[in-house]
Amino acid sequence: MTAKERSIIADPALAPEGHLKIEWADAHMPVLNRIKEQFARELPFQGLKVVISLHLEAKTAYLAKVVQAGGAEVTITGSNPLSTQDDVCAALVEDGITVFAKYNPSPEEYKALLIRALETKPDLIIDDGGDLVTILHSERPDLAVNVRGGAEETTTGVLRLKALDKEGVLRFPMVAVNDAYCKYLFDNRYGTGQSVWDGINRTTNLVVAGKTVVVVGYGWCGRGVALRAKGLGAQVIVTEVDAIKAIEAYMDGFSVMPMSEAAKHGDFFVTVTGNRNVIRGEHYEVMKNGAILANAGHFDVEVNKPELEAQSVSKRTVRRNIEEFKMKDGRSLYLLAEGRLVNLAAGDGHPAEIMDMTFALQALALKYVNEQNQAIGNKVVNMPYELDESVARFKLESLGSSIDTLSAEQKAYLEGWQEH
Structure with missing residues (x-):
């Protein structure tokens, strides 16, 4: 065949x-x-x-x-x-x-x-x-x-x-x-950083400058997403479970807080943890009207969709790759690309x-x-x-670039312990 x-x-x-x-x-x-x-x-x-x-x-x-x-x-x-x-x-x-x-x-x-x-x-x-x-x-x-x-x-x-x-x-x-x-230094950081915002921007057609972006997870992908959000003029909050990564985010100029607090402030949420249910029921209860939820982790489990549906009174597609969930108190929360990888499901990767x-x-x-x-x-x-x-x-x-190479003397110096 x-x-x-x-x-x-x-x-x-x-x-x-x-x-x-x-x-x-x-x-x-x-x-x-x-x-x-x-x-x-x-x-x-x-x-x-x-x-x-x-x-x-x-x-x-x-x-x-x-x-x-x-x-x-x-x-x-x-x-x-x-x-x-x-x-x-x-x-x-x-x-x-x-x-x-x-x-x-x-x-x-x-x-x-x-x-x-x-x-x-x-x-x-x-x-x-x-x-x-x-x-x-x-x-x-x-x-x-x-x-x-x-x-x-x-x-x-x-x-x-x-x-x-x-x-x-x-x-x-x-x-x-x-x-x-x-x-991870290039694909996860620069690739994810750019492509996530390509997907979000082309899908929502909304301005990022002046908004608050919550980046959930500060691994190499999270670093890239936060860096690009900052470049677009957003205020960035990072949530983490790793103290070392949290300090790094803080020293990179971002606010760091638990999701229970960050959920109250975000206009855009981007999950990049590789874990499940990092945004869930108690977070939906305190989110702003109009908050936009996007996932950039591999599986569609980071944003808890069953709990989002259970807490809403209606769901409808308002634009391609945007679902509106109307909450009981009248707020609307928006989920992009069914919670799947926003940079690929709603973009070109x-x-x-x-x-x-x-x-x-x-x-x-x-x-x-x-x-x-x-x-x-x-x-x-x-x-x-x-x-x-x-x-x-x-x-x-x-790229038309070149770098230096070590001389024999320099190699010997680095590999030895007696010379100084």
Whole structure:
């Protein structure tokens, strides 16, 4: 069967627009272009099956084509029901990649599409949020029979992997790409920071300057969201459970307080914790009329939707990706993108130049785990520093920048203890 015959997508006729989107990403991803040329020469995945589960838009599509250039038979599926772009799916099918994805499937359809992708019995996987790994370790372990290893994109997914590793039940090695320097320092901070506000601004069409933004969680993603909110002219409040991160937020110039207090002040709320129910019933009770709730964590559990519905007397869609919840006292609270990732469900995700580094890491991690899986063993490992640094060097070169190198004398000084 051909990729076209195997695939499940919404509309093959959308392919022309999808090709244009992928071409635009290609033109702005020089590091990935360089790796694609390397893969085309070396064919590191010749004869192997690779399954990718990521937010299925143009930048992800280009990563799939880079892996395909390395000789792989690539199958791709989504990692969020609302982030899949149907035109990009159609374009990939025309390019010989099998796609099991479409925009806004039901939860049951979404799960079934993930399983269909895994039924190819892949040799390697790229996961986002641990969905593929969870299926392979729970209901369908039979589909893991050929898996040599894989790479994980997100903080949420790495947490799930480490839990499997801690219990000693991880079935194959996984590289924690999320924990690479070129991932969290740039993707999580600058990528999330910009794309979250892109999604909020295009969805609401409201001014941010002069408003109060509550950023829930001050990890690398929260840092980026807060920084961009400040740049847009907002007053920023940070809520945290980690005292060290809270002090950092304070010294970065932001107010720090518990959510019970912050809930009274916010005009915009953005959750970036990776945890559930960080905004919930008691917080809705004290929020301002018109407060806007958005999530930038992987799963749609950070804003407690069942409690929001239970406390409201009516719900309606007032704009695309905006639901109004009318409270008993007449206040309106607004939830963006059904509480899913606002930067992808209501936007185009991170900028291409940022994902250039992240997806370069993914491609190199896949090659690394394929070559070193026996030596690694069934555990979670960090991205090798030399690969991480190589991506940074490639990026610098693409920007026309260069850096100094240590002399032999300087290296000896740093490595010794007798000279001073």
